[in-house]
Amino acid sequence: MASAQGKRLASGGLIDRTRTLPFTFDGETLSGHPGDTLASALLASGKTLVGRSFKYHRPRGILTAGCEEPNALVELRNGARREPNTRATTIELYDGLDAASQNRWPSLKLDLLAANQLFSPIFGAGFYYKTFMWPASFWEKVYEPAIRRAAGLGRAAEAPDPDHYEKANAFCDVLVTGAGASGLAAALAAARSGSRVILCEEDFRLGGRLLAERDEIDGRPAMDWVKAAEAELEALPDCRIMRRISVVGVYDGGTYAALERVNDHVPVPPAHEPRQRLWRIVAKRAVLCAGAIERPVVFGDNDRPGIMLAGAVRTYLNRFGVAPGNRAVIFADNDDAFRTAVDLVGAGVEVAALIDARKGSSASAQAAAEKANARYLAGAVIKRVRGGQAVKGVEIRDQSGKIERLDCDLIAMSGGWSPTVHLTTHLNGKPKWDEGLAALVPGSLPPGMSVAGAALGQFGLASCLASGQAAGAEAARACGFTPSIQALPAASDENTAASAVWQVAGGKGKAFVDFQNDVTVSDVKLAAREGFRIPEHLKRYTTLGMATDQGKTANANGAAVLAGVTGRYVGAVGTTTFRPPFTPVAIAAFAGHHRGQDFRPARLAPSHGWAEEQGAYFVETGPWLRALYYPWEGEEPQATVNREVATVRTNVGVCDVSTLGKIDVQGKDAGVFLDRVYANTFSSLPVGRARYGLMLREDGFVLDDGTTARLKDDHYFMTTTTANAVRVMQHLEFCQQCLWPELGVQMVSVTEQWAQFAVAGPRARDVLQGVVDPAHDLSNAAFPYLAAGDVTVCGGTPARLFRLSFSGELAYEVAVPARFGETMMRAILEAGAPYGIAPYGTEALGVLRIEKGHPAGGELNGQTTAHDLGLGKLVSTKKDFIGRFMAARPALTDPARPSLVGLRPVDREDRLRAGAHLIPRGEDATAKNDQGYVTSIAFSPSLGHWLGLGLLSRGPERHGEIVRAYDPLRGDDVLVEVCPPCFIDSAGERLRV
Amino acid sequence: MRIRCPYCGERALEEFTYRGDATVTRPGSLEPQATGAWVDYVYLRDNPDGHHREHWHHSAGCHAWLVVTRDMRTHEILAVEFARKEP
Incomplete structure (x- = not known):
């Protein structure tokens, strides 16, 4: 049963008293009403101690009634939905709300870590920097974990957030x-x-x-x-x-x-x-x-539970129908705060005194005191607060210096509004x-x-x-509208006269400037003494204003105290920079739906659905999900890849290569345009033929490679690597629109429009003959290596056929409109069944190309030149093209640059590792002896051992030399033989049969 | 930041890809004495304290390359035009 709301007023407030909402705080069941915040419901139940402070573990209550709250931070909800550091003052009460106080052990009332405040003389600003300096290795292992345990806020949930x-x-x-x-x-x-x-x-x-x-x-x-x-x-x-x-x-x-x-x-x-x-x-x-935002007054022990901003007191009285105390004093420097007295008395709360920190007396404040039947003490200050976990009274020093003690359980304070x-x-x-x-x-x-x-x-x-x-x-x-002139609603301007009394001098106890980060007047003074005299420095040295509330109640007082200490005019001190967000925003909100698998949209190859049916294992390549391999039941991954590679080398395999970037280039100047963007020449390419193309950046390094076919005199079809498809398209558009707008050429990305399949292996032609309509002659004479052209497949479906080979085997790529992609995959497999066809994934694709020494992602890494990749002879000297001038710089063709080589382990049992450094045999593994690195590795089922590609200084001159492949990351150090990058059919006979 | 694409209208920053300085011109010469001009074109960039002309690509829109005149201090965009005069 929920306990009674002992501090709830008999009437008033914007709450629905017809309904009661039970909730729990630190396991205790309490209750409130719809319209309450957690803070107002806690106060209604008489809970004034709600948290412990960050550094000193001081007991803290509720200071404000809004988003600026520095004290009343709680863990809201539990389990996977637990959210730390939520402000009780902004949490809307609901049935079954579960909240817990933070930063206390073992309990809120008995917090053993409050012993921290006994050592407060050494916990001052910059303490961590000064004290935990030595030995350096202790910082990460000993000091920081211990400090983090003691000083902290709430605990984050330990399970993934189940909400959206x-x-x-x-x-x-x-x-x-x-x-x-x-x-x-x-x-x-x-x-x-x-x-x-x-x-x-x-x-x-x-x-x-x-x-x-x-x-x-x-x-x-x-x-x-x-x-x-x-x-x-x-x-x-x-x-x-x-x-x-x-x-x-x-x-x-x-x-x-x-x-x-x-x-x-x-x-x-x-x-x-x-x-x-x-x-x-x-x-x-x-x-x-x-x-x-109302400012607190800086005086000794101004953080005790029961000390609240005057505006917040009025909020709890008037909006929530809650009396935050039984006997109040008001301590302020402005008339606005003193009208709180009238509201308090109206709610039946006794007001002991109005303590006006200003020098002269204020008629408005005096009138409020009379209405509240309270004493008015002009020119007085609170010298000391009695009570630890709750305010019990105050010691007041009046204008004449006389000390007086008053009992109270509520102090409404105000230093004016910012x-x-x-x-x-x-x-x-x-x-x-x-x-x-x-x-x-x-x-x-x-x-x-x-x-x-x-x-x-x-x-x-x-x-x-x-x-x-x-x-x-x-x-x-x-915005272009015409507002009509409307009569203003009638209201009066209440008296808001204020005079800034920032700080009470000569008080006792810690005077807090920043409640959430436990920054006191002494800390500000210390910082100023040590030279941190501008707010940005003060902030970083003392952490003033760096808590989750970003110093909403602290910054103004901090600047004022700093001004006082350094003998400056407060307006001249300046302020720190406020940055977004105004109030804390959960990372989850920034992420939105972009979590886990939904981090970004996955592009799916046209045969994806079919590949899923086969139980393919997928891998992310750029934005795509591609089939990595197609395991048979019970087959180990390496065995699968070996089988897929062997199938291509001995029979025939099929691979979905639709993810390659595809760009349709048309126009009377298409050939000239391609000559300018490729390092080699395309205007001379005959219609019906394809050519390997190498694209450089303007600084002379390799941008991308691919094949481009000429379908008609003014119509080329370009492919790019999967990873660079977007970049290349953007680059071509830049060249077309910004560099050579006079050329008659247009281009469009058709990556999504065409499904493309590589059919590779000695039986590739046999398979294709079962798919391509009989009207088309696929014989080597009629459709030789690097031929390209329109065909029809499966009884009239328009398609394009290219005789390209990435694997080094007899191979074709057949492209159909994307909507036929999955059907095409099934048709190829059906036609290939008699020849032992198997689908192969990107892993086998990679092994096949490493066996052939074709550069790909590991080698096209943005740091290699055509020369490095052994493609120097492709680079034309007869025309201007992107990268031409800069690629010719001597340093970019220096034979000492690391250049492409093949690598095989001397001991054929050894495994190679991509990323291993290449070091001359017998030399130490030092940066000075580092002559290159391994870029790609694979286990070659065709050769029965590991092999690799690498970039090695003067590599092409060193075939036959034995070097160290040193991989400190994984602790490997093996001897490898440098060899030509192509391991299989180096004469290139197989692909021309 | 928002950019008013002359073709698509005002769109959010994420639709665009930044390239850089639009004031540099690709040298026409391949002679060795053009080295300085090429180095300037490829590597050297001004970072003016004020207005700057930059290439932006409307990559999630019409794919037009734009020349955006932007105040480097305030991010205020003063003009947006097609890089290609007759698109």
């Missing part, structure tokens, strides 16, 4: 961030003009500060106006209200990132719904109405200091953004409404 996250795009004319008084006024003004408006509100309810105050608009409770505005906006067809969404980043071109917590307010998202959705919102104009300028600075905008407000206000703004209301430093309600309406109308006007 998605990404979405939205477009609008005017994006309004924040649905408080100014945001609603801005959205109304913009939306009424007919512009497309998106209104984003972080909370689950619209209203902003109006939810928390007892203001009036048009003579009625302000929430009536909020509800009317909400209803009007909902009814406008081009206005979209989004709730539970935080705009977290501003990017170039009016692009905004926003995180929508779609299902964080339920235990498990409904089927097919994401937990969170990351929005990219593109807006022509944006109006920032992000409000302001406009929430964060989003104005994401594109390098600089906020500026406003002396009157003693705060940073927006300075230079991102293009298209305007700011209204408290975010602009316009704190009064009437000012918020007016500036919001003006900014909304102006934004709509800038």
Whole structure:
């Protein structure tokens, strides 16, 4: 049974008292109501101690009522859905919510690691850097793990997140961030003009500060106006209200990132719904109405549970119907905070005193004190707080220096408000200091953004409404709409006069500046003494502002304390740079659906479905999934590959090579164009023939290779490697559009349009004759090696046939429109059955080409030249082409460069390893003796031992020499013989039969 | 960042592929004395504190090569035109 909500007021608050929601905190069952946050429900149940601090393990309570909360961080949910460091102040309560406090052992009340604070004199800023310096090896093994255990936040889930996250795009004319008084006024003004408006509100309810105050608009409770505005906006067809969404980043071109917590307010998202959705919102104009964040006052033990920002106290009283204490004092330097006294007394909370840190007395504060029947102490400060796990009282030093003790269990504090300028600075905008407000206000703004209301430093309600309406109308006007002039709702500007009293001098106890990272006044002083006198340095040395809250409640006080210590004017100290995201975003939200197998889309070869049926083992090659090998039942992978290779060498095999890039090049200047992009010549290629082509980059290194066939006088068909298909296409388009726009040539990628199969082996012609329609003569005389042309297959299906060989055997590649791909694969296998045909995968393909010494991925690595690959004689000297000039540089044709060689182990039992370094026999394995490396290896079933290709300095001159293949990574060191790269049929007779 | 492709309209950055400096011109000469011009063309790039003309490819769109004039300090895009004058 849920325990009673002892601190819940008898009435009031925007909660649904007809329903009770049970939840657990540290295993204890408590209850709240719909409309509560976890923080308000904890306070309603009398829980004021909710966490332990990061470094000192100090007991901490709830400081704020919003996203700026530095203390009340909890682990939310459990198991795979456990999420650490969530702010209790923003977690919407739901039935069965399960949360736990963090960073305490063994329990929240008895935290043995709180002993850290006994050693606090040595735990100051820079302590880790200074203390754990020696011995160096201890840092990773001893110090860091120990420090991480003691100082830390929550625990991440240890199982994969079972929920979905998605990404979405939205477009609008005017994006309004924040649905408080100014945001609603801005959205109304913009939306009424007919512009497309998106209104984003972080909370689950619209209203902003109006939810928390007892203001009036048009003579009625302000929430009536909020509800009317909400209803009007909902009814406008081009206005979209989004709730539970935080705009977290501003990017170039009016692009905004926003995180929508779609299902964080339920235990498990409904089927097919994401937990969170990351929005990219593109807006022509944006109006920032992000409000302001209240500042704590820096005094001794200002972090005790029961000390809360005054604005948060009003939020818990008015919005949630919760009394955060029984007897309060208010300690502030501004009139806004002292009106808390009236709200407290109205809720039945006794107010002991209003402690006004300002020198002179304030009539407004005095009036509040009278209404609350409380003492008003002008020019007084809190010198000391009594109580450890909860506030028990305060010692006050009055104007005359007299010390007085008061009992209380709640301190409402306020050092004034700082406009929430964060989003104005994401594109390098600089906020500026406003002396009157003693705060940073927006300075230079991102293009298209305007700011209204408290975010602009316009704190009064009437000012918020007016500036919001003006900014909304102006934004709509800038998008080409004509806003009508509307009467402003009537409201008054409450007294927000403030004078900055940042810090209480001469108090006792730790005075915290940054609550979440446990940075105190002493730390700031120490940093300043050691020369870290600008905020960016102070931040890095003390970690001030570096916690997950990014110093939302800390940065202003940090700058002020630093100014005081260094004898500077606070406005001159400056600030650190606020960067996205404004509030933490889970990595899962950035990833969206791109997880695991869905990390990126997989391209599937046309025969993929058939290959799956065969039980093929697939491998990712670039964006493609390709069949690596086709194992028979019970067959080991190496045995499978050996069998597939042997089948090609002795009978015939078939391989889906559709993944090669295919580019159709047409036009009267197609031949000239290809001459300029290939190192060798294509304009001279006869129609009906194919040729190997080598493409260089402009710097002279090899870009790619492939074969290109001439189908007609003005029609070529190019293939590229699978890996470089996109790059080559882009390169050709650059050459065509930017370098030689005068050439009459067009090209299009047809990789997806053609399914292409290599049929290789001594019986390849026999197989093809069963597939290609009889009208076509496939004899060696009629269709010789490197022939290419149109044919029909399987009774009239249009196809292209190329006599190309990657394996060194008699081989063809047959291409059909992609939709016939799978059928073609089956037809080839059926026709090949009498000849012992077998499909082979990319592993066998690789073995076959290594046996033949053809360069591929390992050798075309972006660092090799045509000369390195033994292809120097292909490079034309009769024409200009991409890479021609730079490839001729002496260093690129230096015979000392590592060049392609074949490698075979001296002891035929030895295994070779790709990546092994090649070192002269008998020499030490040093960088000086490193003469090259092994680029590709394979076990050759044809030869019965391992063999490899490598790049070796002066390689072609060293055939027959024995060198070391040294692989320190895997501990291998074998002797290998340097030989020509082609191991099989070096005369190339087989492919011409 | 968003780029207004003259053919497709305004699109998000991810649709485009950056290449680089659009102000360099491929030398026409293959004579040895052209070495300096080739080295400049292939390797040397300005990094101006201000406006720059760059080649971008609308790779997830119309495949047009574009010349984008961009402010290197603010990423503001001042002009977008086809690299090929008569597409």
